[in-house]
Amino acid sequence: MKKSMGAKTMILPTPVLIVGTYDVAGKPNVMTVAWGGVCCSEPPCIAISLRRATYTYWNIVEKKAFTVHIAVESYLKEADYFGIISGKKVDKFTATGLTPVRAEFVDAPYIKEFPLVFECKLLHTAEIGLHTQFIGEIVDTKIDEDMLTDDGFPAIEKMKPVAFAPGIRDYYSFGKVLGKAFSIGKQIGKEAT
Amino acid sequence: MKKSMGAKTMILPTPVLIVGTYDVAGKPNVMTVAWGGVCCSEPPCIAISLRRATYTYWNIVEKKAFTVHIAVESYLKEADYFGIISGKKVDKFTATGLTPVRAEFVDAPYIKEFPLVFECKLLHTAEIGLHTQFIGEIVDTKIDEDMLTDDGFPAIEKMKPVAFAPGIRDYYSFGKVLGKAFSIGKQIGKEAT
Numbered sequence: 001m002k003k004s005m006g007a008k009t010m011i012l013p014t015p016v017l018i019v020g021t022y023d024v025a026g027k028p029n030v031m032t033v034a035w036g037g038v039c040c041s042e043p044p045c046i047a048i049s050l051r052r053a054t055y056t057y058w059n060i061v062e063k064k065a066f067t068v069h070i071a072v073e074s075y076l077k078e079a080d081y082f083g084i085i086s087g088k089k090v091d092k093f094t095a096t097g098l099t100p101v102r103a104e105f106v107d108a109p110y111i112k113e114f115p116l117v118f119e120c121k122l123l124h125t126a127e128i129g130l131h132t133q134f135i136g137e138i139v140d141t142k143i144d145e146d147m148l149t150d151d152g153f154p155a156i157e158k159m160k161p162v163a164f165a166p167g168i169r170d171y172y173s174f175g176k177v178l179g180k181a182f183s184i185g186k187q188i189g190k191e192a193t
Numbered sequence: 194m195k196k197s198m199g200a201k202t203m204i205l206p207t208p209v210l211i212v213g214t215y216d217v218a219g220k221p222n223v224m225t226v227a228w229g230g231v232c233c234s235e236p237p238c239i240a241i242s243l244r245r246a247t248y249t250y251w252n253i254v255e256k257k258a259f260t261v262h263i264a265v266e267s268y269l270k271e272a273d274y275f276g277i278i279s280g281k282k283v284d285k286f287t288a289t290g291l292t293p294v295r296a297e298f299v300d301a302p303y304i305k306e307f308p309l310v311f312e313c314k315l316l317h318t319a320e321i322g323l324h325t326q327f328i329g330e331i332v333d334t335k336i337d338e339d340m341l342t343d344d345g346f347p348a349i350e351k352m353k354p355v356a357f358a359p360g361i362r363d364y365y366s367f368g369k370v371l372g373k374a375f376s377i378g379k380q381i382g383k384e385a386t
Contacts, residue, residue, distance in 0.1 A: 001338050002310070004297070007237040008334040010347060011230050012263050012309070012354035013206040013367070034374075037204050037230040038359070039242045042323040044200040047240060049232045070205050076371055081378030096381055104197070116205070117195070126319060128328060130235040135321060141201040145194050153361040154203060161205035163356055163367060164374060166231070168346040171377075173368035174206070178269055178355060181362040185273030188289055 009035075013163035016071035016171070018079055019048055020100075020109045020117075021059035023087070028100035028109035030092055031056040032071070032083030034164050035131060044138040046120055049131035055087040060134050064122040065106035068136075069114040073160040076171060105139045115144040115159050202228075206356035209264035209364070211272055212241055213293075213302045213310075214252035216280070221293035221302035223285055224249040225264070225276030227357050228324060237331040239313055242324035248280040253327050257315040258299035261329075262307040266353040269364060298332045308337040308352050 017036045021029055035049035046068050050057045060066050071079035078096045085092070093100050099112035103119045110117040120136025149155045156174055163172045210229045214222055228242035239261050243250045253259050264272035271289045278285070286293050292305040296312045303310040313329025342348045349367055356365045 002335040003338045003341070005334040005336055005345075007331040008311075009231040009234055009237045009239075009331065010309070010334065011208055011210070011239065011261075011311075012347065012349070012352075013208055013356045014230060015204055015206055017204070035231045035233065037207060038202040038228045039240065039326050040228065040321040040324040041202055043321075044202045045321055046202075046204065047232065047326070068204075073371060077377050077381060079378070080372070080374060080376070081381040084375055084378050116203070118201075118204075124319060124321065126317060126328070128233040128236075128238055128317065131233040133232050133240070133328075135319070135326075138200040138202065141198040141203065142195040143198055145196045148196070149361070151361070152198075154205065154358070156205070156358055156361075156363070156365070159205070162371060163206045165347070165349055168342070168344070168349075169374040169376075170349070171371040171374060172349070173371055174356060174358075175366035175368035178266060178364040178366055179273070181273060181357060181364055182277055183273070183362075184270050184364075185275070185277050188270060188274040 010167045012165055014166050016079055016162050016164050017048060018069040018071060018082055019056055020067035021056050022063055022108060023059050024062055028093060029055055029059060029087035030082045030111060032079050039135060045123060045135050046118055046138060047133050047135045049133045051131055060122060063107045065108045066120050066136055067103055067108045067110040068118040068120060069111055070116050071162040072115060073162060073173060075114060076162055115147045116154060117142045203360045205358055207359050209272055209355050209357050210241060211262040211264060211275055212249055213260035214249050215256055215301060216252050217255055221286060222248055222280035223275045223304060225272050227359060232328060238316060238328050239311055239331060240326050240328045242326045244324055253315060256300045258301045259313050259329055260296055260301045260303040261311040261313060262304055263309050264355040265308060266355060266366060268307060269355055308340045309347060310335045
């Protein structure tokens with residue numbers, strides 16, 4: 001029996017995305033957002049949603065560029081911190097001891113210590129309500145070489161990405177592999193025909 | 194040392210979202226998408242990206258409504274199947290033996306057997322490129338009562354949501370709880386001040 005909960009934003013899993021930007025003075029900042037993800041394959045794009053009250057919002061409006069990192073277990077405390085405090089008040093790189101690096105293709109910084117980074121240039125902005133959605137075209141993806149599998153994919157078991165459960169507000173590790181996408185469902189097609 | 198991979202759509206985790214729609218004749222259909230997630234808190238909204246070639250695309254254009262389910266381990270084979278074959282060719286409910294139920298507030302069907310469902314009405318459409326992004330306002334969330342914690346949140350350990358790793362195309366279970374969001378990072382603030 002299903003119970004109605006009203007309108008809840010509890011998609012599972014939700015990613016933990018760290019957005020890097022420069023302010024007008026060139027100060028690097030990072031902010032953690034949960035509302036975001038890939039939104040197009042060609043051109044490859046990432047959407048992130050931000051409130052106008054954030055420092056990052058105005059940095060993106062100004063610079064039309066941002067980076068996106070995924071949170072990993074080894075820097076989860078830092079990723080959580082980036083979502084708690086505003087870059088208006090503190091230098092988050094100084095506070096955490098992490099290293100800002102100028103991105104190669106866009107006017108935004110990335111965090112050297114985070115293993116997977118997407119460099120994005122702003123393509124489209126949509127005012128939805130409390131949040132504004134910025135869609136950025138991915139112009140490059142950078143990964144720590146020791147985090148690659150032999151086949152050239154991110155090695156999940158080494159990188160240890162983090163998933164978020166909104167509502168209860170818990171961070172989760174990735175568990176076990178359950179199967180291949182575009183593959184395990186084929187059995188049903190065969191049974192049905 | 195970071196290696197450049199070019200533009201890759203490899204956000205980790207990526208959700209596994211099953212979108213429910215009716216066609217013009219009222220036939221229920223479901224399709225699995227990976228590009229999507231929450232994009233606004235107020236009004237609460239979910240964004241999903243679809244190619245124009247899909248059956249679901251035209252159903253949403255026509256009906257201006259859709260449901261979103263999350264994939265769970267107990268129906269992962271079915272969720273994968275929904276992303277492999279088009280509703281133009283088969284009745285996916287008949288093929289899987291799952292049960293379509295008319296949503297309470299929008300003109301779309303949901304899958305009775307899936308534990309968590311969001312009913313959405315179309316709010317905004319953005320043509321990005323290969324994919325079109327549909328933003329739907331969540332008007333209700335429905336959950337199987339036995340999948341709730343005592344505090345009224347989705348019970349992750351019972352529901353067993355599934356995460357997707359694009360690129361390598363593996364489905365993953367949720368692992369262990371790593372900590373509370375908006376909490377575990379506070380330690381850094383204290384250290385820094």
